[in-house]
Amino acid sequence: MNGEVADYRRHPTEPGVDLLSARFVTHRYARHAHATYTIGLIESGVEEFDHAGSLLRAAQGQVALLNPEVVHTGQAGVPEGWRYRVIYPAVDVVRDVAAGLGAPAGTPFFPCTVVDDPAAARLLRTVHASAARGDALASSSALLTALGAIVGRHAARPYGHAPDQAASRSVRAARDLLHARLADPPSLEELASAVGTGTFALLRAFRAAYGLPPHAYLTNLRVQRAREMLDSGLRPAEVAARAGFTDQAHLNRHFKRIVGVPPGAYLLGRV
Template sequence: MSEERARYWRHPALPEVDLLRARFITHRFGRHVHESYNFSVIEQGVEEFEHRGTLLRAGPGSIVVVNPDTVHTGQAVHPEGWVYRGMYPSADLVAEVAAELGMPPGTPYFPETVLDDPEAARLLSAAHRAGEHGDALAASSLLRSALAGMLRRHADRAPPGDLAAAVPPAVHAAREILHARLVDPPSLEELAAAVGMRPFPLLRAFRAATGLPPHAYLNQIRVREARRLLDGGDPLAAVAAQAGFADQSHLTRHFKRSLGVPPGAYRRARAAAWARPVHYRT
């Protein structure tokens, strides 16, 4: 059985797109979110994941689509694991391509989570390979072609009502407090008092609005801050402390559960301005 492998990086020709190439066997993604879209082409095996309260599966040739800030998980169904190429374009980039196609303004929304679209899968995979091997023109051209096809065939003009609904003011205020206090977060009781609610009603409202309870949401924004600091070249120990993690092992555990790679490997891959061709064994 092949070993687990994962590489998470960004190609200079695709400045608004993160790339992940991975084979996972025992690794399980915890409940997490991305600020970007997630378009993953399954190459081998079957991935199982929870998405908006539903357990879904995606097999070879399928495209898994997760909209920004949507809670999801991920794990292998079979002992041999699954192999996939993940692309994480920013919401701004996808909206830009949508505008170029003449679609209405706003953040495009993909209602279907597992797609059977061979042409889109081919283009996404080709763009990913070009980004893996340093072909700037091909990577950027193929990506925009892939996004255009995905938007034309699969995107809604507007998010459904439940996603478009405004976040309750108390939840918005609670999120702002957590963003401001990564290192010294309040207790649930203190957080509730600060936004004028009782603890349990706030817990329910927060989970309903974000898909996560406050402590799990806090760890997600800590991971985002850790990514920002790692991209800036800060040492791991300093990153852990500044992002509010207890230590490096605490950072590593949550970082890998969200991104699939430990922070050290993430930083090494991102630090290479132009990744050299990688021989990926499966």
């Protein structure tokens, strides 16, 4: 046994926020992106991750601040692995906090991915502790206090543009086609033909725009859709078919590589 454990659950008072507490040693996150922000406190060990083309390391006591839709990985940076607590706030939650602080309209952006901020570390621990106790007032207050402090100290101007706006028309069309044909995707050749470009040109342009090649983007999208279906009450076996996975084992494997826990454990934290 390597002592790995992970608990993934919804925040008790804010439906737009998820919480993860985990210790990983051998687990490796696949390249993926979240629709939410990722704000994680390293409690012990070191997490190493590829992030927007750079290899970063977050050590004990440091806080990682990942913006939405930025492709990254995650793995142990030392033999003993790492233990961390994470909050995943939806974009509109962080945007509302920023507006309450008087920030200009738009989506807040964290320019520094790994920061040393002991006060933020304490606040993140409080978010998890209050959520575990189930006190609605305390957990709401702790969450907003933590987000307000982190946004106020570390967020910069809003995004200048979303990744989709930077993509060419053909790449956006390819992305839309993948969204439309989640369970029955075209081949790369069919995708390129449908948007009027060559396969190699599309492969390069798609990765430059979205951080992942089309097949990996599709897997990430399927896992995101699977989460939405699980949240709506569907069971994993049904979700696997609807999201385009071969079977439930296929769903389980990719879900854990991206979310950190398998679908069954994910569901336990939604009740």
